[in-house]
Amino acid sequence: MPDRTPVQLGEYESAALEPDQLTPRDVDRLHALQARGSLTLTREHTGWRLKADATVGVLVLDRVRVVISPKFAIPGEQLMSWLAYALGTPVPAPAKRWATGPDGYADLVAAALLEECERLLREGPRRDYVRRRSVEPVLRGRLDVAAQATRRYGQLDQLHVRTFDREADIWDNRVLGSALKAALGMTAGPGLARALHGVAGGFPEAPTPAAALRALDRTHYTRLNARYRPAHTWARLLLRGGGVTDLLSDHGTTADGLLLAMPPLWEAVVRRLGTDAVGPRGGHAVPGGGGVGITVRGDLGNASTFRPDLLLSLPGPDTAHRTLLPVDAKYKRHDRHGVSAADVHQLLTYGSGYAFADAPRAVIVHPQPSGHARRTLQVRGPNGVLGTLHVLGVDTRATPEQATAWIGSVLH
Incomplete structure (x- = not known):
């Protein structure tokens, strides 16, 4: 080079x-x-x-x-x-x-x-059977009669053959x-x-x-x-x-x-982290982010739909009910900067769309190179609590297995 x-x-x-x-x-x-x-x-x-x-x-x-x-x-x-x-x-x-x-x-x-x-x-290396056509001085495989008659006019000094051999190609x-x-x-x-x-x-x-x-x-x-x-x-x-x-x-x-x-790489990490973390605790990831997702209709143009990066189904207080927990992957330094108003609005929408109406909550997972961290944001309005946001910082210097165990201990 x-x-x-x-x-x-x-x-x-x-x-x-x-x-x-x-x-x-x-x-x-x-x-x-x-x-x-x-x-x-x-x-x-x-x-x-x-x-x-x-x-x-x-x-x-x-x-x-x-x-x-x-x-x-x-x-x-x-x-x-x-x-x-x-x-x-x-x-x-x-x-x-x-x-x-x-x-x-x-x-x-x-x-x-x-x-x-x-x-x-x-x-x-793996080998498999490969079909090939070739011209050989001796017969190998099967004679290609049609090619021999039309290309060699019946002469036998060179033979058109079809082979079926195991090759690495x-x-x-x-x-x-x-x-x-x-x-x-x-x-x-x-x-x-x-x-x-x-x-x-x-x-x-x-x-x-x-x-x-x-x-x-x-x-x-x-x-x-x-x-x-x-x-x-x-x-x-x-x-x-x-x-x-x-x-x-x-x-x-x-x-x-x-x-x-x-x-996108961080989103893929968070999807697997959440899925692996809640599995041993009776939870699982909801395929496709929860079916139809959250839909906006009535505006100019086509209806828009958006979903969280990960939607987890967790065991509820009793066996008859389960809790949906939306999780969003943010490739941002939330250990140094607060959560923006736009992100708060986005997560509140996820919480309202998927979680229980009386206690909507959602999770932000962000990379953090200085150790695992967790903080809780409570969003209130004139009539009380609008929702709870859990901000989880995953230590990127830890192993994925260590991060999975920690995520499992705080997601419940």
């Missing part, structure tokens, strides 16, 4: 770029990322200004390599634990390669893919070959790049990255290929440049890199 000027910035921070640091192709790619809300590019008198939104990761351009770090200083091991937890995949084994360095968080995902691919090679392996190649394009560490290059030779590639993504979307896991699921999870992340099914959406951006939108 050619040397590129490193540009370091954090979430919501900006950096100035010289006019010649961005090629016309870079400008087009950055505008495409701006359209999806990942960053903002503005023209200035002295050049360009690049501003990150709620996005972290790495972006490899023609002349610069942009590394965006999260506003919460999370060690590499912890970030991978939370990312794996949100994706529902096993956490990669800790190693020296997991240390977060100047190369950015994209190297962590590339190392996770590398580790899973190394495991698959040790176990032996199947889609389960092709998507990994394409993902390893994509990881090589964004990896800065020479040691990791050498390891990726060495493993890539053990996997065939798909014709295009888009073909690999389509194959991943069609993949169904059985006992034959279940061991590929973790590797495919990291491959999907790299091939989509950060987009994951049910976590982020792929917008077809052509820029090389790995950009993670942190608010």
Whole structure:
């Protein structure tokens, strides 16, 4: 990979770029990322200004390599634990390669893919029967009589045959070959790049990255290929440049890199935290956020519907009744700033729509890097209490298992 000027910035921070640091192709790619809300590019008198939104990761351009770090200083091991937890995949084994360095968080995902691919090679890549047509000097498989008659005119010096052999050149392996190649394009560490290059030779590639993504979307896991699921999870992340099914959406951006939108990632974390925490206590998550949701009708245009990020069904005071508790994930520093009026209004609406009328309540869950925290907001009006909001700060330096236990102890 050619040397590129490193540009370091954090979430919501900006950096100035010289006019010649961005090629016309870079400008087009950055505008495409701006359209999806990942960053903002503005023209200035002295050049360009690049501003990150709620996005972290790495972006490899023609002349610069942009590394965006999260506003919460999370060690590499912890970030991978939370990312794996949100994706529902096993956490990669800790190693020296997991240390977060100047190369950015994209190297962590590339190392996770590398580790899973190394495991698959040790176990032996999966093989399956593949139909092929070929011309051979001797008979293998079955003779293609029609092709032999129409293309060789009955001559037998070369035989058109159809074979059905077990091969490793199947889609389960092709998507990994394409993902390893994509990881090589964004990896800065020479040691990791050498390891990726060495493993890539053990996997065939798909014709295009888009073909690999389509194959991943069609993949169904059985006992034959279940061991590929973790590797495919990291491959999907790299091939989509950060987009994951049910976590982020792929917008077809052509820029090389790995950009993670942190608010959807935090929402995925909170959904799993709440679900795992209330299960042992007789609760469960309500699929789809509670059916039809809260609907607004009568305004101009179509009716609007909105739902909380997570709706929990909890045991009530007696076995005949259950309590619905709406939970909203907020990727904000509520340990430093109070809850805004807009967020209070939103949560009060959720509480009124789903909870008991005499005691509406709702929950805000936000990341907090300095320890778990809980506070309770009571909203009152002239006629009494309008609702209760529980603000829960989850320690991002703790493990997901520790956070799950704590969430379970305060959600009741």
